Every structure is written in structure tokens, then in C-alpha cells.
Amino acid sequence: MRRSLGRIIVWFVIFHTTLWGMSYRWSVLESPQSLRVGQSGVIRYACTFEGSAAEYSTKLKLVDTPQYGTSVLSQNTRVVQGKRIDTIDLLITPKTAGVIEIRMKADVRYTSPGAVENTVLGRDNLSRDDISEEEVALPGISIRSQENSAALTGNITMEAQVDRTSVRAHEPLHLSVIIKGSGNLEQFIPYELNISGVKVFSEPAQKLFTPSSDGVEGEIRQEFALVAEKSYVIPTFKLSVFDTAHNRAVLLQSAPIQVEINEGYDPASLLDAPDLTDMSTLKHYAYNIGLVILGVIFGEAGRVLWKRRPRRKTAQFWERSKNTKELILMLALSGDKRYEAIITALESNTISLSEAKKKLSTLTTEKEVKA
Numbered sequence: 061m062r063r064s065l066g067r068i069i070v071w072f073v074i075f076h077t078t079l080w081g082m083s084y085r086w087s088v089l090e091s092p093q094s095l096r097v098g099q100s101g102v103i104r105y106a107c108t109f110e111g112s113a114a115e116y117s118t119k120l121k122l123v124d125t126p127q128y129g130t131s132v133l134s135q136n137t138r139v140v141q142g143k144r145i146d147t148i149d150l151l152i153t154p155k156t157a158g159v160i161e162i163r164m165k166a167d168v169r170y171t172s173p174g175a176v177e178n179t180v181l182g183r184d185n186l187s188r189d190d191i192s193e194e195e196v197a198l199p200g201i202s203i204r205s206q207e208n209s210a211a212l213t214g215n216i217t218m219e220a221q222v223d224r225t226s227v228r229a230h231e232p233l234h235l236s237v238i239i240k241g242s243g244n245l246e247q248f249i250p251y252e253l254n255i256s257g258v259k260v261f262s263e264p265a266q267k268l269f270t271p272s273s274d275g276v277e278g279e280i281r282q283e284f285a286l287v288a289e290k291s292y293v294i295p296t297f298k299l300s301v302f303d304t305a306h307n308r309a310v311l312l313q314s315a316p317i318q319v320e321i322n323e324g325y326d327p328a329s330l331l332d333a334p335d336l337t338d339m340s341t342l343k344h345y346a347y348n349i350g351l352v353i354l355g356v357i358f359g360e361a362g363r364v365l366w367k368r369r370p371r372r373k374t375a376q377f378w379e380r381s382k383n384t385k386e387l388i389l390m391l392a393l394s395g396d397k398r399y400e401a402i403i404t405a406l407e408s409n410t411i412s413l414s415e416a417k418k419k420l421s422t423l424t425t426e427k428e429v430k431a
Contacts, residue, residue, distance in 0.1 A: 214243015
């Protein structure tokens, strides 16, 4: 018993000496001096380790306060002259005017080399000491936030398009309002269009965004269908924007569009209805209907055969885990952020091993391969 206890103490001392012996330093590489309310800027943090620090990982703790919101734009790791450097670009967006004090925190996680080796060998002897975390306060930053009354902020354009300017009575005309650029496009409020004597049909705004240093970049499209009996004018669309490229407030507006309504269809000019008493006409219709039915039958048969085709499921790395501890470690070492919610649920014992594997299978993009 004494020899076993002594060995445990020795390994405990070695473990914590390794953990706290690694030196690292957080710094701010760049940050904006001032921003407008609703304008996004990038704060670049760097964590420099004394060595390669292969057993360490870093993660910012995002916050959303009444003064500002945050999100991670990118995170990169590189080794320079034998030293590992983690660089994190944080997107900061002020919500109120005034001096904003940014006080971010980060988690530094350490996974012991022995735990990694045991996972590779399939051993089940992990403990809480195999993975340790330390919360670190990052250097403080002050940003001056200025007032901004514009609806959107960034480098943005707006235009209104119609498929034609002359239609028949009761024939729909298609109108598109397109907003492009970069900035806080997610704050856009869709237009409501009201024109006297015109029935307006609209669809929800279609948004296609990608993250950028200005917030998001992409396009917003609003589609309308207009139906009327008499000629009308599509009014001007307006959008107030603070142009960050020229540091000034601008009002974007489209030109009014004149729509001419011509006479509707004359029933006398339409084709006569087919004579169903003619035997040749009936045969023609029966032949076409038979082709449609045959096509439906072949389509259904093909769909059933496709569902029953032989398939082989691709084995995933986490499927060989035998318990929750082993699964937590596998997911943590993968470095994939999609697994963080499942890791948290496993650590809090809110889901079982089988439930976690089912959730992981829904996250896997490659479900099947050809037999």
C-alpha cells in the first residue's frame, strides 16, 4: 500500500509541475480606437506559449452585454521558432454610445500526454485530472463608441428591379429589392409596400450572409408580386446607411417606377375548347394520360429501388468509445466546435452514451458511401 501511495504522489507532482510549468502570455495585437453604434470592429488577441504546447488549447469566453456584443471571427494556430502562437480575431459591436471597457476572459485547457496515449490504446482509466482548465483574464481594451441613427452601418448598396414595366390587367408584375454589401445587414427591417389600387403579395426576405470583419457580408432580397387593373407607380425605396468607407451618413433610394397596365385578355381571342365527342380526340387524350400514369409508375418503382440499394455506413472515430469519459476525451481532442454542446451535456450527465452517439450521427455530414 505504501509503494502504491508513493507512486500516486509522484505522478501527481509530475502532472501538476508539467501543467503549471508551461508559460504562456496573452496580448492584444490590434484593436479599433473608435466605432459607431452598430459598427463592428476586430480585436486580435494572441496567446504565446514558451514551447510547442501540443497538449494545450485556448478558447475565448464570449459575452453579450447591454453595451456591446461579441463573436469569434477566426482562430489560427502556428508555431514560430519552436513557440506556439494562438491568434483569435474577436468581432466587437457596440450597442450604446460612450467609452466601452472590454474585459474578456479565456479558458486554457490542458490534456495530459498520458490521457492521449491511453485513448489511442483504447484504455479506460481516465480521470478528472487528465483534462484541466484555467480561466485567464485578458488585457483590457477601451473603445470609444459614437452615436449612430442610421438603420444600417457598413459598405452597402440598394436597388429595386422589375421584370417589365408593361403588363396586362390582373397579370402579376415581379419586383425585387436587393441590398448588398458588408456591415450589420442582419439588422435590416423588411419593407412593407402599400400602393393604392394594387394587390401586393410578398415573400419573407431572403438573406445570404458570411462572416466578415465588418460584421457580415452578403445579400438580402425581398420579392414582391403586384397585381392591378390600372396603371400605377412603384414608390421610391429609401434606406439610411452610415457609410463606413467614407465615414458619413447617406440615404440610399431607388427611382420611382412607372407601370403601364394594358387591356386584359379578350375571351373571344382564346382557343376553342376541344370537342370531346370526337373519337380521335378522346384517343389522343387517353394516350397522353396513359403515358403520364406509366411515368408515375416507373418513377415510384425507381424511388423504391433506390431506397433499397445496398449501402455501407462509414465508421466514425467516436463509435468505438465504450463509456462517457472516453467519448468526452475523443471529442475534446478532435478540436471540432460542433461537439462542445454534446461534451457539456455528457459532463453534466444530462444525456447517456447512446443518446450522445445518436446526436453525433446527426452532425456527421458524410452518412453513407457507395457499396
